Amino acid sequence: RKEVEQDPGPFNVPEGATVAFNCTYSNSASQSFFWYRQDCRKEPKLLMSVYSSGNEDGRFTAQLNRASQYISLLIRDSKLSDSATYLCVVNGDQAGTALIFGKGTTLSVSS
């Protein structure tokens, strides 16, 4: 089983739609969880951290289910500018180990 798995998509949605991405991770000892965004031919950038209680940042909501080892990202009222690849990220299985990235889910928002 791969460490971090995501549905690669692409997800093609119209402006204003609500879209959800899911991610599963294999290491039950992981403590840190993130969603990163990567635009075409650009570097990944932090979108939001994911906390156990769930957290929201404007139109974006992240949820963590430790029992199921599952992370989600919900985007409401999609904008054209949301078109990008969204990377699910968790820390590795050794203290101090760098982050492990999923392969990403591609979102395309059209007008």
Added chain:
Amino acid sequence: NAGVTQTPKFQVLKTGQSMTLQCAQDMNHNSMYWYRQDPGMGLRLIYYSASEGTTDKGEVPNGYNVSRLNKREFSLRLESAAPSQTSVYFCASSAQGAQSGNTIYFGEGSWLTVV
């Protein structure tokens, strides 16, 4: 507002040539990383340095060496480039290791082609 700076941005190498990718961060971060990104493979960790003076192998270290020159700089060397090393390379840094939950910041990437 430089953040993480890596050079060169583009490079074409012949098989067997060597080269060093340079990376520097100005955020006083302790931890630094080198990732490669290939289509369909996502980002894979090559090497990382949890703090100045230490380096450790990541998922795909073969064919690479690293040097943590000081707290600011972390270089990646290809001793004998192979076509399989054609990729986009990202340097990154964070205040502390991943276990702490710190944000990781990336450089803009280096596009390397080995022919």
